[in-house]
Amino acid sequence: MPNKKLPHSALNEKPGISSPEAISAAAVEHIQQFRKIQPSSNELFSGILAGNITALSRAITLVESTNTNHLAKANEVINACLPHANKSVRIGITGVPGVGKSTFIEAFGLHLTSLGKKVAVLAVDPSSTISHGSILGDKTRMEELVKDKNAYIRPSASGETLGGVARKTRETITLCEACGFDTILIETVGVGQSETAVHSMVDFFLLLKITGAGDDLQGIKRGIMEMADAIVINKADGDNIRKAQLAKLEFKRALHLFPAKKSGWIPTTSTCSSISHEGIAEVWETIHKFLELTKVNNYFFEKRKEQNQYWMLETINEQLKTNFYNNPEIQVSMNATKKAVQNDEISPFAAAQKLLETYFKK
Amino acid sequence: MPNKKLPHSALNEKPGISSPEAISAAAVEHIQQFRKIQPSSNELFSGILAGNITALSRAITLVESTNTNHLAKANEVINACLPHANKSVRIGITGVPGVGKSTFIEAFGLHLTSLGKKVAVLAVDPSSTISHGSILGDKTRMEELVKDKNAYIRPSASGETLGGVARKTRETITLCEACGFDTILIETVGVGQSETAVHSMVDFFLLLKITGAGDDLQGIKRGIMEMADAIVINKADGDNIRKAQLAKLEFKRALHLFPAKKSGWIPTTSTCSSISHEGIAEVWETIHKFLELTKVNNYFFEKRKEQNQYWMLETINEQLKTNFYNNPEIQVSMNATKKAVQNDEISPFAAAQKLLETYFKK
Structure with a gap:
């Protein structure tokens, strides 16, 4: 750690004699490089089939990802794995x-x-x-x-x-x-x-x-x-x-x-x-x-x-709800509508109808 | 019942002496006419508020109808009734x-x-x-x-x-x-x-x-x-x-x-x-x-x-599902997809994804 203002202590390094890095920069770069390599779904599949735990863990990470590209890739790997x-x-x-x-x-x-x-x-x-x-x-x-x-x-x-x-x-x-x-x-x-x-x-x-x-x-x-x-x-x-x-x-x-x-x-x-x-x-x-x-x-x-x-049905039903409740227009009006319903200003059914019309018209 | 071939029986009417109708044709027409009159949602609402059972029954019939025009009218009546x-x-x-x-x-x-x-x-x-x-x-x-x-x-x-x-x-x-x-x-x-x-x-x-x-x-x-x-x-x-x-x-x-x-x-x-x-x-x-x-x-x-x-939320969730499962394209592919999923030819999640893409692309 050169060029830093050093406190007065006997434990200080003398200028010119710096201690080695605790973590090897070369190793870090190597690992980072390795992590950047995204194995293809085919590579993951063959790895899994061969009993490779690293491939398994990487495929699970894809499954757990919220990135939509990862989702498509995860589905490929899973479908390939299904017969096995x-x-x-x-x-x-x-x-x-x-x-x-x-x-x-x-x-x-x-x-x-x-x-x-x-x-x-x-x-x-x-x-x-x-x-x-x-x-x-x-x-x-x-x-x-x-x-x-x-x-x-x-x-x-x-x-x-x-x-x-x-x-x-x-x-x-x-x-x-x-x-x-x-x-x-x-x-x-x-x-x-x-x-x-x-x-x-x-x-x-x-x-x-x-x-x-x-x-x-x-x-x-x-x-x-x-x-x-x-x-x-x-x-x-x-x-x-x-x-x-x-x-x-x-x-x-x-x-x-x-x-x-x-x-x-x-x-x-x-x-x-x-x-x-x-x-x-x-x-x-x-x-x-x-x-x-x-x-x-x-x-x-x-x-x-x-x-x-x-x-299959659970995934569909869950996704239909997610799509609806995450819709920007629905999110804007949802809270006010809930309040109106709770206070009997509008019937729960008419309120639902109104929100559904907003959703489906777009 | 004139002009009908009569069986041989002592109970037969003699030609020219027909018995009166069991149900008065005039009354039938009157009732049919009455049923055709569709009271407005306002009339139904005032009737209900006045404690009129006929108005109540008619409004409930609207609520129970599957006709979408009736649905809108039913919602009007219900919303008017809510404060009461x-x-x-x-x-x-x-x-x-x-x-x-x-x-x-x-x-x-x-x-x-x-x-x-x-x-x-x-x-x-x-x-x-x-x-x-x-x-x-x-x-x-x-x-x-x-x-x-x-x-x-x-x-x-x-x-x-x-x-x-x-x-x-x-x-x-x-x-x-x-x-x-x-x-x-x-x-x-x-x-x-x-x-x-x-x-x-x-x-x-x-x-x-x-x-x-x-x-x-x-x-x-x-x-x-x-x-x-x-x-x-x-x-x-x-x-x-x-x-x-x-x-x-x-x-x-x-x-x-x-x-x-x-x-x-x-x-x-x-x-x-x-x-x-x-x-x-x-x-x-x-x-x-x-x-x-x-x-x-x-x-x-x-x-x-x-x-x-x-x-409110139940109605929304129910309607989202109804819309999906009644979609003509979904209905066409649903059965084959279910079979493929049951037999592990496609993962339940990939199958759901495929159906959802079909549904949302239109």
């Missing part, structure tokens, strides 16, 4: 914050890779848009799994809407599958609407619970229990084992209240410990049984077809 | 078929008119589109109420979508209120999505139940119980009284599982008999208490504002 995707099991994992999702995924993921599986861990976390810290941002809680060459961990995409975040994760699944990952874990927090979105992209839905901490039957959102294929009570270790067993029975009883599932599957309840690894292997055995049943009765395949259609 | 509406209590009544909704409404409605209230009974029944027999079509089950000059019963509108049916009922509420009806009962079946729509247009939501007949806790849709401000167990008469009392306790316990309501109201459980009229007066007392609470804590007014906004 789908050979996987997609597992949704939900639970309120504090239930130990990350430590469970660490233990469960390592068990899966020990069985020779290739595991991708994704997330749907709409709150990441606000906090910019996604639920999977903190990879330190998965320190073993992150080092496992048969595991790929990708934090949640961010976006303005849950629909957008969920869509990006759904597209990322296809890329991971084409890259050879045969077990996809999708994490989401058990609050809000995100678990519905995740439920619409997975084969098996696992609800993670703990005893106490307000996370008993009472605090649970009814809709989530209705979706669960398995309820696993985590942190069943030490003094907690007996309480976890009791909670298991309580959930078993509660599950009886729900109507039978179309899959023919009867939801299971179990306990596990992400620390002692007790019960972790059993979770995979349960999922394996589920797959056996639903592949024989065809539910597995029918559901995937339905999900594909669902995502 | 809203002074009412809107009560949603739901329950599965067989729970005795009609007999309950007959008993409850008569109790309300005996208190000097003017009661309008409406319905949201999307199934009426298919069966052309609405849940309120059978007025014979309300034979006393239908004769009561302070009651107005209107069967469910029909339409292609639940959204359409619900919208029409929501608009009809405004007309009824301007016509002087101060208590609006809106009936719906407790299956499908219709109760969500009704919940979005009422102040108080009543869930009607019976014991046995599979309509116990087990068969209930969780979402509906979450919405209920009161659960009333009907048919608590004869041998059924004790069972109804037990069911009441069970529901009371089950209601405890739900989080507290924003209204500050604690949902009640009670029993009643539409035959002995036991417990019917208490239902109104409950609603009265609810109104006292929520008008003091302002929830009543805030909720109505929110509902108005909800209906």
Whole structure:
């Protein structure tokens, strides 16, 4: 750092003897140059198919981009990947914050890779848009799994809407599958609407619970229990084992209240410990049984077809709304119209009609 | 009936002696002439404001029409009525078929008119589109109420979508209120999505139940119980009284599982008999208490504002979809695209993108 006014200190460099740069300028330029090279969609596709993680990560970045050129390119890569995707099991994992999702995924993921599986861990976390810290941002809680060459961990995409975040994760699944990952874990927090979105992209839905901490039957959102294929009570270790067993029975009883599932599957309840690894292997055995049943009765395949259609229609409906509400003329008049409607100056229907006429006339 | 080949029977008319017409041709012409006169929106509005039931019914027919000219006229009438509406209590009544909704409404409605209230009974029944027999079509089950000059019963509108049916009922509420009806009962079946729509247009939501007949806790849709401000167990008469009392306790316990309501109201459980009229007066007392609470804590007014906004946005979103899916070009390509998506020939997102481009380019 020459030519700078130096403070009086014994630690100062003598003029003419400057310390080397902390970061090599040559290396920076090299990396920048490398980043500027935008591989073609074909290159990305071949990379993904060859199991190249860099190509996979770059394609996911394209998917997550809001740039419309990137969108077109992302669609090319995804469509190329499609015939090579789908050979996987997609597992949704939900639970309120504090239930130990990350430590469970660490233990469960390592068990899966020990069985020779290739595991991708994704997330749907709409709150990441606000906090910019996604639920999977903190990879330190998965320190073993992150080092496992048969595991790929990708934090949640961010976006303005849950629909957008969920869509990006759904597209990322296809890329991971084409890259050879045969077990996809999708994490989401058990609050809000995100678990519905995740439920619409997975084969098996696992609800993670703990005893106490307000996370008993009472605090649970009814809709989530209705979706669960398995309820696993985590942190069943030490003094907690007996309480976890009791909670298991309580959930078993509660599950009886729900109507039978179309899959023919009867939801299971179990306990596990992400620390002692007790019960972790059993979770995979349960999922394996589920797959056996639903592949024989065809539910597995029918559901995937339905999900594909669902995502097409969802994307359309979302885009129609985005187009309308982002229309400059609509944005100008929307607030005043909302107020008028709230105060009964105009009927909600006449107001809607007026806005729609403005929109469609252009 | 002259000049017709007559069979050989002693009951035949002799030629030249014809019986009079069963329906007076003059009367028919008079009625047809009367029906052709389309009162102006102004005339309808003044009629409604004067409490004229014919004007009200005609305005509702306009609201229910699919003719776009009628739509414009209906909007004029509704907007004119708006400043005179809203002074009412809107009560949603739901329950599965067989729970005795009609007999309950007959008993409850008569109790309300005996208190000097003017009661309008409406319905949201999307199934009426298919069966052309609405849940309120059978007025014979309300034979006393239908004769009561302070009651107005209107069967469910029909339409292609639940959204359409619900919208029409929501608009009809405004007309009824301007016509002087101060208590609006809106009936719906407790299956499908219709109760969500009704919940979005009422102040108080009543869930009607019976014991046995599979309509116990087990068969209930969780979402509906979450919405209920009161659960009333009907048919608590004869041998059924004790069972109804037990069911009441069970529901009371089950209601405890739900989080507290924003209204500050604690949902009640009670029993009643539409035959002995036991417990019917208490239902109104409950609603009265609810109104006292929520008008003091302002929830009543805030909720109505929110509902108005909800209906505006719902109408817009519904219309955007209708416009898209009814677009001729989209209709041509939709089925093939759906198939391609189901069979993984194209990603759901690329497919959506393609259809949206087709739609927006025109």
